[in-house]
Amino acid sequence: MSKLTAAFTKGKAFIPFIVAGDPDEDSTVSNIIAMAKAGADIIELGIPFSDPVADGPVIQEGDLRAFAGGITVDAVFDIVAKARKQVDTPFVFLTYANIPFKYGYDKFCARCAELGVNGLVIPDLPIEEQDEIRPFTQKYGLDLIMLITLNSGDRVPALAKKAEGFIYVVSSEGITGERDEFDARLSGLFNEIKKYTDVPAAIGFGIHTPEQAADLSRFADGIIVGSAIVDIAAKYKTAAAPEIGKYTEAMKAAIS
Amino acid sequence: MTETYTPEQSMKSGRYLDYGGQYLPEILLPEIKRVEAAYNKYKDDPDFLNEFHTLLREYAGRPSLLYYAKNMTEDLGGAQIYLKREDLNHTGAHKINNVIGQALIAKRMGKKRLIAETGAGQHGVATATIAALFGMECEIFMGKMDTDRQRLNVYRMELLGAKVHAVTSGSQVLKDAVNAALQNYAARSKDTFYVMGSAVGPHPFPAMVHDFQSVISKESKQQLQDVAGRLPDYVVACVGGGSNAIGSFAEYIEDPTVQLIGCEAAGKGVNTSKTAATMKLGSTGIFHGMKSRFLQNKDGQIDAVYSISAGLDYPGVGPEHVALMDSGRAQYVPITDDEAVNAFEYIAKEEGIIAAIESCHAVAEVQKLAPTLPKDKIIICTLSGRGDKDVASIAKYRGIELNED
Incomplete structure (x- = not known):
């Protein structure tokens, strides 16, 4: 079983996200360690991209702070190498297609495997275009994480069947006003996914509070939180680790 | 390649x-x-x-004219120059x-x-x-x-x-x-x-x-046939993302005698960082939904680019243009702000046409190319838009402040 899938076997998984290099390398290492100690089941690290079109303003600003701190792709690998010495939690990278493409898919995937990164989330590499990287993720044993949304419709079977590691169910915050209908559509989507795969499905869609996490974990196998943690990083800057740790603990407790 | x-x-x-x-x-x-x-x-x-x-036809005002630029042709003393007048369309551009x-x-x-x-x-x-x-x-x-x-x-x-x-x-x-x-x-x-x-x-x-802009070259091909009875030797157009250029080239891609030249914005020059010359300086990448050529750093971060022309101020280019370049079917040349501004003034004085600063990147290339060619050669240059919008910024470039109040 993949290390990412295995992270879901002990109950509902909590998957926090931070931007690598926000605001500097050492803080990111401390934040990763804090999240791992607080019970994170998988840690998602964003490799900043100049034009993160799939991210909202909070994460875009996190990327900008990381660039201001001089982040590079090799520096992100250095962060992972340092953190890996102290934590055993599985890692996934979230980044845009141009980053691994430009680094060279082979070289990028090799480096990930060498440092113990277990999977890749690449929002702008949809299933139609994944064939160009898949030979390399397979060669090095990385899971290519499939994204599924409320818009996916009749694409769900094909996406679910190709899934590995875990599935990232993503939706926009824009529709949270219609809460009841939204819940019904989401639980319907999870039921649909389960028809085609045993790969666990986690949800990330602007979840902030332990209450929301508990609520969504009724049907989701895991909870992914990005913006709320990047907000803490923004507020506490180089001293965010204890706060991020506390938050992670509360969220993990809410879904346990 | x-x-x-x-x-x-x-x-x-x-x-x-x-x-x-x-x-x-x-x-x-x-x-x-x-x-x-x-x-x-x-x-x-x-x-x-x-x-x-x-x-x-009835709303945009097509077909746009293919205009023989007699003054420019005589002044430059080489190839015959025809201007495809997309600037005359409703809303002033292609x-x-x-x-x-x-x-x-x-x-x-x-x-x-x-x-x-x-x-x-x-x-x-x-x-x-x-x-x-x-x-x-x-x-x-x-x-x-x-x-x-x-x-x-x-x-x-x-x-x-x-x-x-x-x-x-x-x-x-x-x-x-x-x-x-x-x-x-x-x-x-x-x-x-x-x-x-x-x-x-x-x-x-x-x-x-490509499809909707190809009307430009469908018309120009027929129009030149009507007046000269033949194909052009060169088609020249400016390239940002490349919409007027692909429309200008489309009908000629499979006519190998017609040379296709795209003119991209070099900004302050291809040896500076203030440039948008994607073809000259870019590399393959993935951005804005396409694999194409982009100005980017070694990590794949997209560059902030520069051109005097807001319409060419883009770090990428359409994928078909890169295929045309790689296959050797089209050539792409960088044109600086200075060259484009000179062309803006030149075509205004020679032909009485205030053309968009974007289009003037193509005009600048024609100024260089025409004199090197014999008089029986024909160049079609697309004027993608009109230049009223640029008058104030060109004045500023020349150090003249226009008071519009």
Whole structure:
């Protein structure tokens, strides 16, 4: 079983996200360690991209702070190498297609495997275009994480069947006003996914509070939180680790 | 690299040699597939084509003139120069051709709302114009830098009933406007059609733009046949994303004797960082839904680019142009701000035409090329737009402050 899938076997998984290099390398290492100690089941690290079109303003600003701190792709690998010495939690990278493409898919995937990164989330590499990287993720044993949304419709079977590691169910915050209908559509989507795969499905869609996490974990196998943690990083800057740790603990407790 | 490039198959598959594709988040993919299906359904549909060509004729004012530039020809003393006058279209640029086509697809898909990105404002104005004509809602995304330097066009779009968003993320120019428009599209794809203004983005946008802009070269080919009885030797057009260039080249791609020259914005020069010369200085990457050529750093971070022309101020180029370059079918040359501004003044004085600063990048290349050729050679140069919008910034470039109050 993949290390990412295995992270879901002990109950509902909590998957926090931070931007690598926000605001500097050492803080990111401390934040990763804090999240791992607080019970994170998988840690998602964003490799900043100049034009993160799939991210909202909070994460875009996190990327900008990381660039201001001089982040590079090799520096992100250095962060992972340092953190890996102290934590055993599985890692996934979230980044845009141009980053691994430009680094060279082979070289990028090799480096990930060498440092113990277990999977890749690449929002702008949809299933139609994944064939160009898949030979390399397979060669090095990385899971290519499939994204599924409320818009996916009749694409769900094909996406679910190709899934590995875990599935990232993503939706926009824009529709949270219609809460009841939204819940019904989401639980319907999870039921649909389960028809085609045993790969666990986690949800990330602007979840902030332990209450929301508990609520969504009724049907989701895991909870992914990005913006709320990047907000803490923004507020506490180089001293965010204890706060991020506390938050992670509360969220993990809410879904346990 | 000399792979042969044939447009027809590429436009169907969305792959132009290695370039093109649909590199978009899953949240947008189902909608892009619907756009692709709608385009495939209607592109050869007689009713669609009839409505498209009727609007081009009766609303946009086509065919645009192919004008023999006698003064320039005599002054430069070489090849005969013909100007394809897209600046004479309604709204003052070639952009309207494509907007009419895409908006007709949008209407057939039942969309009520058009969104678009714009740099100089030409595409935004064209989209706002057609939205007004079709009774559709319209929102335009424009970098804050561009709303500041093109205030007249912002007001023009507002007059036409569009809402203009000044995009404050990133470098606040065209690429950031595309980012914002893509985000809005992801949130609102149910009732919204994204009218892509250039030959960029995910398939089927480069194919649609090629298709709807190819009217430029369909006309020029016939018009030159009528007056000279032959094909041109050169076709010259400016390239940002490459919409007027692909339209100017389209009908000649399979005529190997016709040399195709795209003129990109070198800004302050290709040896400086203040440039937008993607063909000269870029490398292959994945951005804005396509694999193409981009100005980027070694990590793949997209560069902030520069050109005096807001319409060419873009770090990428359409995938079909890269295929045309790699296959050796077209050449791309960088033109600096200085050369373009000189051309702006030159064509105004020689021919009495104030052409868009974008188009003047092509005029500058003609100034260099024509004198090197014998008098029996023919160049067609596309004037993609008119230059009224640029008068104030050219004056400023020359150190003249115009007081418009």
